[in-house]
Amino acid sequence: MEKCAIITGSSSGLGLEMTKSLLFSGYTVFGGSRSGTDLEHDNFYDVELDITSEESVDEFFETVREFTDKVHLVINNAGICEMTSLSDTSTESFEMHLATNTVGPFLLFKGLESFIVPGETHVISILSTAAHYGYPNVSGYNASKFGQLGLIQSLKKEWKDYKIRFTNLFPGAIDTPLWDKVGMKASRDKMLKTSDFMAVFNFIVEAPANIQFPELTFLHKDGFLE
Numbered sequence: 001m002e003k004c005a006i007i008t009g010s011s012s013g014l015g016l017e018m019t020k021s022l023l024f025s026g027y028t029v030f031g032g033s034r035s036g037t038d039l040e041h042d043n044f045y046d047v048e049l050d051i052t053s054e055e056s057v058d059e060f061f062e063t064v065r066e067f068t069d070k071v072h073l074v075i076n077n078a079g080i081c082e083m084t085s086l087s088d089t090s091t092e093s094f095e096m097h098l099a100t101n102t103v104g105p106f107l108l109f110k111g112l113e114s115f116i117v118p119g120e121t122h123v124i125s126i127l128s129t130a131a132h133y134g135y136p137n138v139s140g141y142n143a144s145k146f147g148q149l150g151l152i153q154s155l156k157k158e159w160k161d162y163k164i165r166f167t168n169l170f171p172g173a174i175d176t177p178l179w180d181k182v183g184m185k186a187s188r189d190k191m192l193k194t195s196d197f198m199a200v201f202n203f204i205v206e207a208p209a210n211i212q213f214p215e216l217t218f219l220h221k222d223g224f225l226e
């Protein structure tokens, strides 16, 4: 297989769109999610994955190993977001944000290491402006995305001898199914469209391999959603 990509959270929203785009660009894609997708393509492997479970992440990589031992592109995308005031946030909900958005990428990167192609693998993480910037009523999301950024910054230095690329994307709000689940009403007028996000994503994926984009923040022209 010439170009192999893995992507977490391929069943919905940005993950599903990125999967379709990578297939169109000729990648073989291993997509992981709990619910899967109807997407059918000869080069798409829809693999069951619960990113919060070490056993499930191990099984995901065992499936990938049946086909290849080289991963050229990694999209660290799976994530959850609930909006509630601190007093209404249960400990279970806060911990689930950490399990999905922080421990999940930790498990992903542990599993990934033996598939790295030195000098070539590109790791793209879909963080959020909430990895840098505090918003009200999303304490679990904010804490978990800040934590994910810390994890990546540490790993980038630890893995420097692999000479691989890390791209961290910090998008503002994007109109995806995530907003149907957050638990609070949000105006979609000041959100990016999925197609806006894809314009940036495709630019990053197609850019010459000697360019790195350590941090890219992008949001709707009318500013932050608060």
Ligand SMILES: NC(=O)c1ccc[n+]([C@@H]2O[C@H](COP(=O)([O-])OP(=O)(O)OC[C@H]3O[C@@H](n4cnc5c(N)ncnc54)[C@H](OP(=O)(O)O)[C@@H]3O)[C@@H](O)[C@H]2O)c1
Binding pocket: 008, 009, 010, 011, 012, 013, 014, 015, 032, 033, 034, 035, 036, 049, 050, 051, 052, 077, 078, 079, 080, 081, 100, 126, 127, 128, 129, 170, 171, 172, 173, 174, 175, 176, 177, 178, 179
């Ligand atoms: N939409 C925005 O405004 C926005 C802005 C900035 C950043 N982001 C980030 O972009 C990423 C994608 O969000 P989206 O807007 O596309 O949301 P989405 O439509 O809700 O998709 C989330 C994806 O994550 C997967 N996921 C959630 N928990 C999982 C788990 N335990 N194991 C495996 N997969 C899991 C879901 O799959 P299953 O439920 O099938 O498991 C789904 O495919 C997230 O990291 C989010 O924080 C979104």
